[in-house]
Amino acid sequence: MTAQTTKPTITFSRLKKAIxxxxxxxxxxxxxxxxxxxxxxxxxxxxxxxxxxxxAALIEITAKGFIPQTLEVKPNTTVxxxxxxxxxxxxxxxxxxxSLESPALNLNQTYSYKFTAKGKVDYHDPLNIKLAGEVNxx
Numbered sequence: 001m002t003a004q005t006t007k008p009t010i011t012f013s014r015l016k017k018a019i020x021x022x023x024x025x026x027x028x029x030x031x032x033x034x035x036x037x038x039x040x041x042x043x044x045x046x047x048x049x050x051x052x053x054x055x056a057a058l059i060e061i062t063a064k065g066f067i068p069q070t071l072e073v074k075p076n077t078t079v080x081x082x083x084x085x086x087x088x089x090x091x092x093x094x095x096x097x098x099s100l101e102s103p104a105l106n107l108n109q110t111y112s113y114k115f116t117a118k119g120k121v122d123y124h125d126p127l128n129i130k131l132a133g134e135v136n137x138x
Contacts, residue, residue, distance in 0.1 A: 054114075058082060059133065061089045061105070061125070066133035073115060073137055080112040081105070089131070094122035
């Protein structure tokens with residue numbers, strides 16, 4: 001008598017389930033990677049290593065104004081303005097700070113400026129004279 005060996009058979013149903021499981025795992029890995037990346041942005045966070053530390057802050061531009069309208073930051077802070085309005089906006093300094101002048105920003109566009117010296121900087125939107133704000137560097 002000879003022993004018969006049976007080969008395992010893979011049915012179409014099992015193959016389909018395996019493919020679906022692999023695809024589900026791939027999708028979960030991609031979702032995790034995207035979520036993790038979006039949560040590691042530096043907006044509004046600070047780093048306190050030493051005298052060369054840099055900081056970041058965000059100001060939203062809306063139809064009703066700058067949010068926040070007054071911002072207090074430390075020296076070496078990069079402030080980013082983001083246009084959340086359908087209308088174009090600009091950022092221009094009122095304090096003879098000629099380097100603080102953005103181009104016209106359309107919806108979702110940003111402009112960043114690094115404040116290095118202590119003091120109060122007033123700014124406005126020349127495209128909408130009702131919008132003004134200030135950054136206090138302390």
